[in-house]
Amino acid sequence: MSNPILKVENLHVNFHTYAGTVQAIRDVSFDLNKGETLAIVGESGSGKSVTTKTLMGLNAKNALIPDNSRLIFKDRNLLDLKEEEWQSVRGNEIAMIFQDPMTSLDPTMRIGMQIAEPLMKHRKMKKVAALARALELMKGVGIPNAEEHINDYPHQWSGGMRQRAVIAIALAVDPEILIADEPTTALDVTIQAQILKLMKELQKDTGSSIIFITHDLGVVAGMANRVAVMYAGKIVEYGTVDEIFFNPQHPYTWGLLNSMPTTDTKVGSLVAIPGTPPDLLEPPTGDAFASRNEYALAIDLKEEPPFFRVSDTHYAATWLLDERAPKVTPPEQIQKRWERWREIQGQEAQS
Amino acid sequence: MTEETPKKLVELKDLQLYFNKGKANEVRAIDHVTFDIYEGEIFGLVGESGSGKTTIGRTILKLHEPTAGKILFNGEDVTHLKGKALLEFRKNAQMIFQDPQASLNGRMKVRDIIAEGIDINKLAKDRTDRDKKVQQLLKLVGLNEDHATRYPHEFSGGQRQRIGIARALAVDPQFIIADEPISALDVSIQAQVVNLMKELQKRHSLTYLFIAHDLSMVKYISDRIGVMHWGKLLEIGTADAVYNHPLHPYTKSLLSAIPVPDPEIESLRQHVEYDTTVETDGKERHMIEANPGHFVLATDEEVALYKLQQNK
Numbered sequence: 001m002s003n004p005i006l007k008v009e010n011l012h013v014n015f016h017t018y019a020g021t022v023q024a025i026r027d028v029s030f031d032l033n034k035g036e037t038l039a040i041v042g043e044s045g046s047g048k049s050v051t052t053k054t055l056m057g058l059n060a061k062n063a064l065i066p067d068n069s070r071l072i073f074k075d076r077n078l079l080d081l082k083e084e085e086w087q088s089v090r091g092n093e094i095a096m097i098f099q100d101p102m103t104s105l106d107p108t109m110r111i112g113m114q115i116a117e118p119l120m121k122h123r124k125m126k127k128v129a130a131l132a133r134a135l136e137l138m139k140g141v142g143i144p145n146a147e148e149h150i151n152d153y154p155h156q157w158s159g160g161m162r163q164r165a166v167i168a169i170a171l172a173v174d175p176e177i178l179i180a181d182e183p184t185t186a187l188d189v190t191i192q193a194q195i196l197k198l199m200k201e202l203q204k205d206t207g208s209s210i211i212f213i214t215h216d217l218g219v220v221a222g223m224a225n226r227v228a229v230m231y232a233g234k235i236v237e238y239g240t241v242d243e244i245f246f247n248p249q250h251p252y253t254w255g256l257l258n259s260m261p262t263t264d265t266k267v268g269s270l271v272a273i274p275g276t277p278p279d280l281l282e283p284p285t286g287d288a289f290a291s292r293n294e295y296a297l298a299i300d301l302k303e304e305p306p307f308f309r310v311s312d313t314h315y316a317a318t319w320l321l322d323e324r325a326p327k328v329t330p331p332e333q334i335q336k337r338w339e340r341w342r343e344i345q346g347q348e349a350q351s
Numbered sequence: 352m353t354e355e356t357p358k359k360l361v362e363l364k365d366l367q368l369y370f371n372k373g374k375a376n377e378v379r380a381i382d383h384v385t386f387d388i389y390e391g392e393i394f395g396l397v398g399e400s401g402s403g404k405t406t407i408g409r410t411i412l413k414l415h416e417p418t419a420g421k422i423l424f425n426g427e428d429v430t431h432l433k434g435k436a437l438l439e440f441r442k443n444a445q446m447i448f449q450d451p452q453a454s455l456n457g458r459m460k461v462r463d464i465i466a467e468g469i470d471i472n473k474l475a476k477d478r479t480d481r482d483k484k485v486q487q488l489l490k491l492v493g494l495n496e497d498h499a500t501r502y503p504h505e506f507s508g509g510q511r512q513r514i515g516i517a518r519a520l521a522v523d524p525q526f527i528i529a530d531e532p533i534s535a536l537d538v539s540i541q542a543q544v545v546n547l548m549k550e551l552q553k554r555h556s557l558t559y560l561f562i563a564h565d566l567s568m569v570k571y572i573s574d575r576i577g578v579m580h581w582g583k584l585l586e587i588g589t590a591d592a593v594y595n596h597p598l599h600p601y602t603k604s605l606l607s608a609i610p611v612p613d614p615e616i617e618s619l620r621q622h623v624e625y626d627t628t629v630e631t632d633g634k635e636r637h638m639i640e641a642n643p644g645h646f647v648l649a650t651d652e653e654v655a656l657y658k659l660q661q662n663k
Contacts, residue, residue: 043537043538043539043540044508044537159400188399188400188564189399189564189565189566189605189608189609190399190604190605190608190622190625191399192608192610193607193608193610193622194622196610197622215537215538216538216610217538217612218567218609218610218611218612218617219610220612221610221611221612221613221614221616221617222610222614222617222618222620241614242614245612245613245614246614255539256538256539257612258542259538259539259541259542260538260542260567260612261567261568261570261571262567262611262612262613270542270545270546270571271542272539272540272542272543272545272546273539273542273543274543276507276509276510276540340615
């Protein structure tokens with residue numbers, strides 16, 4: 001059934017700084033299945049970008065990863081790779097689409113060449129053949145009149161077109177895993193819609209697995225098969241996209257869903273999560289979200305909650321799921337989502 | 352309850368701003384834009400990058416000189432203000448900027464950043480009065496008194512945006528232009544800042560021009576919404592009318608592009624592509640009131656068609 005192509009086990013990433021050791025990733029484990037899109041959701045500082053940088057071997061030099069952390073990809077631990085070995089993985093088996101198409105392209109290099117470069121490096125193609133393939137890729141990502149524009153420089157293109165070029169570069173060598181780090185955050189919403197549609201179509205054609213990093217839950221709802229919610233360097237809840245959106249269990253997930261206005265959000269009913277995320281120089285003991293959580297229990301301040309099973313695919317790290325915990329009533333918006341969940345469950349039971 | 356006609360605080364009359372006018376690379380950043388902002392309302396202005404929404408905000412505050420047209424504030428023409436009169440106008444009309452990193456001077460303490468407007472307009476009697484005012488403002492925006500002696504880099508993005516809001520409120524303005532005030536913030540912090548702005552608006556009876564590209568947030572905060580594209584105002588109406596009963600095809604396209612945090616809705620949502628010929632075919636179009644208070648830039652035939660589509 002599930003067929004993990006990548007297994008992340010007990011990942012810790014610490015950064016040594018003058019101020020002390022920042023514990024950016026605190027014990028993160030997840031699987032990525034073949035052909036699926038896994039969304040990692042969280043705010044800045046939650047560790048979602050550090051997680052992906054680690055997967056690409058792109059962490060800064062002061063990053064320290066303990067020995068028991070493992071990234072298993074094709075029967076080897078990526079964390080044991082030397083830099084030369086990384087170069088055959090990065091941009092080849094695992095490719096990345098960066099957030100800002102303004103800065104992730106080389107301004108002094110023609111776009112066609114930038115798309116051809118990974119083909120020449122990883123596939124040992126000759127320049128002419130690589131450029132011919134680059135032209136096909138440009139057409140594939142929907143760049144109009146590709147022949148005329150293959151020799152353009154990035155500054156001649158709009159943001160949306162540049163992001164298409166970045167996607168073409170990432171897809172040039174048919175990566176097994178595609179990491180997209182906020183690929184549409186810098187784009188206008190109409191352009192975002194086009195890029196997301198393109199990514200979905202390309203995934204259908206290539207069957208690659210996508211790790212989609214974002215803070216936009218709307219984008220997640222449309223793109224993901226499974227969702228992992230991160231907070232303060234940890235995954236606090238994960239499940240299928242329906243489980244996270246209709247049956248969320250962690251108060252942080254509730255807060256995230258509540259702080260986005262939906263079409264029927266009434267004036268004055270937008271509930272903000274109070275406070276700010278904790279400082280990962282000194283992560284709080286217990287549940288890191290406790291100080292911002294109106295549903296926090298006494299034990300949240302003392303002991304970190306383990307993952308509680310909601311279903312075979314759905315787990316949440318909150319003491320509220322412990323059988324000894326008092327029953328709480330979630331915010332109104334979340335109750336509505338739960339109602340919808342019961343309806344969906346009912347429909348499934350019938351059919 | 353009797354319907355009073357609300358007082359117009361800001362009026363833009365056929366405003367135009369052309370860069371490189373008359374040259375080959377002429378850009379019509381603001382192209383014959385006319386609208387009013389009523390006292391006490393939140394007017395949302397949406398559009399993509401390059402639509403001219405930010406330029407309009409900056410032109411109202413006289414950071415750009417308009418090519419033609421008029422800006423009225425409280426019924427007075429402020430289009431060509433200079434010197435003392437301009438200073439007085441800017442005391443009444445303030446701005447909150449998009450990027451809280453770039454809009455606060457990193458070499459100034461928070462106290463001096465907030466008090467700059469107080470100093471320029473000589474609103475404080477003496478040093479203790481100035482400090483007291485700063486402390487009140489900090490409290491008002493949800494920060495505390497000892498933040499006054501710190502520097503901007505010591506704050507998170509959300510806190511910095513609060514400092515920007517405190518600075519705008521320091522001179523007790525009537526009108527605030529908020530240019531994408533939440534775009535650079537995290538989702539959970541966005542809601543905090545929007546709620547704070549809404550609360551302050553009620554308490555100080557402020558009028559906002561809220562400029563953003565995020566239609567769902569604009570819908571949530573605004574009383575009325577204007578939709579811009581390529582320097583033109585295409586549609587204007589109450590938030591409910593524009594959002595739930597859009598007329599102009601561009602508005603429909605924009606609305607259809609917004610992702611909704613609901614997988615069921617998302618699986619059905621289809622993005623409608625916008626056909627730009629309704630702007631580029633050279634026909635003469637005017638702002639026409641299709642429904643009471645709901646205007647659209649169109650020809651007479653188009654309005655009839657839009658209304659038909661709306662009622663479907």
